[in-house]
Amino acid sequence: MRVVFLSWEYPPRIVGELAWLVQSQIERLRKKGLKIDLVTISDAGYYVEESAPNFRITRITSPVSPHSTIITWIVSVNVEAARVVADIYHSESDRIVLHTHDWHFAPASSALKKALNVPWVASLYSLEQHRSLNPSSPLSSCIRTIEWHMVRECDFLLVRDEWMHREVMNTLSLDREMVAVSNPSAADWEDRVLQLYTALVSR
Amino acid sequence: MSLSVVMLSWEFPPRIVGGLAAHVHDLSVELSRGGVEVHVLTLDFPGAAEREKVDGVNVYRVDSYKYPAPDFASWIAMMNVNLLDYACGLLKDVLQKPSIVHAHDWLVAYAGIALKHLFRVPLVATIHSTEYGRRGGIHDDYQRMIASTEAWLSREAWRVICCSRYMAEEVNRVLGTPLDKIDVIPNGVYIENFQPRSNRAELRSRFALPYEKLVLFVGRLVHEKGVHLLVEAIPRILQSIDAKFVIVGEGYLKEWVNRRVVELGVSHKVYVTGFLDVETLRNLYTVADVLVMPSLYEPFGIVALEAAASRLPIVSTCVGGIGEIVSHMESCVSVYPSPDSIAWGVVQVLSNPGLAEHVKNNAYERVKNTYTWGRIADLTLGVYHRILKEYRSIEDWKPRL
Known part of the structure; x- marks a missing residue:
């Protein structure tokens, strides 16, 4: 089994807390012997790092420049992500699980799931409703709609705490069972996530 | 396979x-x-x-x-x-x-x-x-x-x-x-879609009087299609020929066109129709006397194919792809992108039946053989x-x- 993490930040690209959360999760899963591919964004062009066993980082960049909004930028980056993950899928013999972090790679993951039948776990740490100063602006409405579809399209949704669980259910009007509270700082976090990955690939 | x-x-x-x-x-x-x-x-x-x-x-x-x-x-x-x-x-x-x-x-x-x-x-x-x-x-x-x-x-x-x-x-x-x-x-182009229909006289009478020539423009009303050049040419054409001008299409220049024809004192000679249904447009091609394509940018120029298929003489700036479909005095009258030159081309076609016949027949044959x-x-x-x-x-x- 090989897990493909998709995150828009990872050191040295640090926008907020997500870079550290993703790095810590990858380290803990690697200690369990899991093969991990990380697809993340680079501001300095496309390159691949294979500095540690069973861990490969593919840093992608938008094939289009400049951009008028974050939406055109992120959608073009998603097409690149779909390309890279499809290449991983076609060149590796392992079963693949996608694990996205927040909304940024939801479009690519939804397409990959449908096209290649790969399971998709989505972790949600925050919502546009909370981040945006004007959640009803056209831009935030677009991002909120991406989140709305993401929580419905993914195979399993992970949130950090009960509060976020309630927020997701209420704000995104979610009515499904495939949501679990899973705090990445919990001692048994990696065991529970590994169990989830295993269950999804053996469906 | x-x-x-x-x-x-x-x-x-x-x-x-x-x-x-x-x-x-x-x-x-x-x-x-x-x-x-x-x-x-x-x-x-x-x-x-x-x-x-x-x-x-x-x-x-x-x-x-x-x-x-x-x-x-x-x-x-x-x-x-x-x-x-x-x-x-x-x-x-x-x-x-x-x-x-x-x-x-x-x-x-x-x-x-x-x-x-x-x-x-x-x-x-x-x-x-x-x-x-x-x-x-x-x-x-x-x-x-x-x-x-x-x-x-x-x-x-x-x-x-x-x-x-x-x-x-x-x-x-x-x-x-x-x-x-x-x-x-x-x-x-499907050439069979542009053949004359039986109610031509009735359709023509909706746009022009029997003694008026009918000049047609078809395209988006935007700068690149050159509609503004045709509008400026209208008074110069009317000095020599009595005609109605039918401008078909929508675009950001529509208001400008409507205003400008009033300023030029030719609004009674111009119809700005907006979008027309396919059937009416195809029939218009068959009753008009000349098509003007004053484009400044034209990747292909499908309107030229439609006009040629309808045996309608073409006056055009022949920019871009149009020049690969028709050529000057052989299958169209080529003009410069200026009101004077466009007026000259339109008057040439409308006052010289032999030339109109020559260019429209050649354009028809070319389209029939090449653009199916x-x-x-x-x-x-x-x-x-x-x-x-x-x-x-x-x-x-x-x-x-």
Whole structure:
């Protein structure tokens, strides 16, 4: 089994807390012997790092420049992500699980799931409703709609705490069972996530 | 082995924005008649079925407003996300792997490129026009982004199709696509759709008095189509010839046209009709006395084909692709993009029946022999077969990882 993490930040690209959360999760899963591919964004062009066993980082960049909004930028980056993950899928013999972090790679993951039948776990740490100063602006409405579809399209949704669980259910009007509270700082976090990955690939 | 094509286009009848809808429709129908399994993925339109078979072509219409968006380019991007999602579900459940994905213009670049990589099938891109050409250069970051998306689509495509040599050279110069990666395949016309109907006199009487000549303009009312030049030429033409001018089309210059004809004192001689239904437009071609195409930028010039098919003499600036369809004093009267020159050309045709007869007959013969959709579908099929031969001869998809 090989897990493909998709995150828009990872050191040295640090926008907020997500870079550290993703790095810590990858380290803990690697200690369990899991093969991990990380697809993340680079501001300095496309390159691949294979500095540690069973861990490969593919840093992608938008094939289009400049951009008028974050939406055109992120959608073009998603097409690149779909390309890279499809290449991983076609060149590796392992079963693949996608694990996205927040909304940024939801479009690519939804397409990959449908096209290649790969399971998709989505972790949600925050919502546009909370981040945006004007959640009803056209831009935030677009991002909120991406989140709305993401929580419905993914195979399993992970949130950090009960509060976020309630927020997701209420704000995104979610009515499904495939949501679990899973705090990445919990001692048994990696065991529970590994169990989830295993269950999804053996469906 | 049967060939299946997924055609991506943001417009397909009844959703008609520009010439793309008719192009994709006619090409798809003709390919389908030639035994190709064609699946058109396009955007929804009020009253049109989500899935239907149109003249042998499978058409799927996708919700174009699933995601709210802050501006046009973002709407295009999110529309592509939805188009891609729909296509992935469809391809996996219904169609399996198509032979070719064929994308029309940058508006479907995101979905087309992603489908290529997800299903590992060759991508063909038809670049109908470029942002550079449409805007007369690239002037801001918004236009730069669209041009960059066009370049990305051209890079990702196995081969690029352009509708004229003029466009091939523009795509080469502006997007950096090598000329040997571009195939020139013109647009076509169904000549039988432009033959005279029985109620011509009645239709003509709606637009012109019996002693007036009827001058026709068909196109979007935008700067690149040169409608402003024709409007300025109207008083000069009226000095020599009594005529009515029928201006068909919509666009941001419509208000300007309506105002300017009043200022010039010729509003009683001009009809600005807006969009006309297909039937009325085709009949208008057959009752008019001359078509004026004063374009400043024209990647192909399908209106010239329609006029020629209707045996209507053409006066045109012959820019871009038009000059590859008709030529001066042989199949059209070529003019400079100035009101004086346009007035001269129109008066030449309207006051000289022998010249009008000569150019319209030559243009008709040229269009009848060269611009049939059957021939164009054959040329497109040739591009598909060439690509598939190359595609099957490679050992691997060659991932970049």
